[in-house]
Amino acid sequence: MALRAVLLRQLRVPVQTLALAGCKSQPWSFSSCIRLMSSHDDHLSKEQVIGRVLDVVKSFPKVDPSRVTPDVHFQKDLGLDSLDNVEIIMAIEEEFKLEIPDKEAVKIDSCNLAIEYVYNHPMAA
Amino acid sequence: MSFKLRSVKVPANSASLEEARARVFDFFRTACRSIPQIMDIYNLQDVVTVSQLRSTIASEIHKNSSITNSKVIDLLLFKGMEELSNITEHAKQRHHVIGQYVVGQ
Numbered sequence: 001m002a003l004r005a006v007l008l009r010q011l012r013v014p015v016q017t018l019a020l021a022g023c024k025s026q027p028w029s030f031s032s033c034i035r036l037m038s039s040h041d042d043h044l045s046k047e048q049v050i051g052r053v054l055d056v057v058k059s060f061p062k063v064d065p066s067r068v069t070p071d072v073h074f075q076k077d078l079g080l081d082s083l084d085n086v087e088i089i090m091a092i093e094e095e096f097k098l099e100i101p102d103k104e105a106v107k108i109d110s111c112n113l114a115i116e117y118v119y120n121h122p123m124a125a
Numbered sequence: 126m127s128f129k130l131r132s133v134k135v136p137a138n139s140a141s142l143e144e145a146r147a148r149v150f151d152f153f154r155t156a157c158r159s160i161p162q163i164m165d166i167y168n169l170q171d172v173v174t175v176s177q178l179r180s181t182i183a184s185e186i187h188k189n190s191s192i193t194n195s196k197v198i199d200l201l202l203f204k205g206m207e208e209l210s211n212i213t214e215h216a217k218q219r220h221h222v223i224g225q226y227v228v229g230q
Contacts, residue, residue: 001168061180083190086150087183090157094175102151 042125049119056091057111060084073110085109092118097125137202139195145202149186152202152209156182159213167219173227181226 139145
């Protein structure tokens with residue numbers, strides 16, 4: 001089983017090197033050099049963030065997907081528990097590869113606030 | 126390795142239900158953040174997903190949701206923390222984890 005995991009990890013490497021090779025084969029100009037070294041051009045767009053946050057909320061087992069809108073409140077509109085609230089925030093953390101500190105996580109009560117937070121976070125992926 | 130989870134801490138002594146609630150959420154977040162490590166240790170990638178394990182942990186916590194005595198909640202948290210430490214220190218084996226938290230959920 002552990003061997004299989006190691007083998008699978010080896011198999012995943014070629015896809016990444018292919019993407020890198022594709023990127024570097026573009027003609028080298030001064031502006032594309034700058035872009036290659038910049039880490040600021042992969043900000044998520046607002047629609048992407050909204051789409052992905054809503055997907056996370058809809059795939060939560062206790063939630064009725066048809067009632068999910070961008071300004072729905074987790075506890076008031078969706079009838080969730082405070083623990084379910086924390087669980088949704090953890091699911092969002094997993095989706096966007098973030099780590100939300102506890103002080104901020106307490107304030108996130110609705111889809112609105114979640115989308116705002118993720119959109120304003122510089123490390124959202 | 127991951128002994129930091131159980132490193133010597135002052136035992137929890139919640140003054141109010143609100144403080145106990147905050148401790149429960151802290152415990153839940155700690156447990157969720159160690160899920161990727163657990164999946165790695167026991168090779169559960171093909172057996173279960175991170176969100177399923179997260180739901181399992183949440184339902185275990187929900188089972189005790191009717192308790193109002195903050196000292197009882199502290200004790201349950203201590204037991205939960207002990208269980209989590211055991212799992213992350215690899216003191217359990219794969220069939221224990223699968224039998225207790227994957228099958229029959």
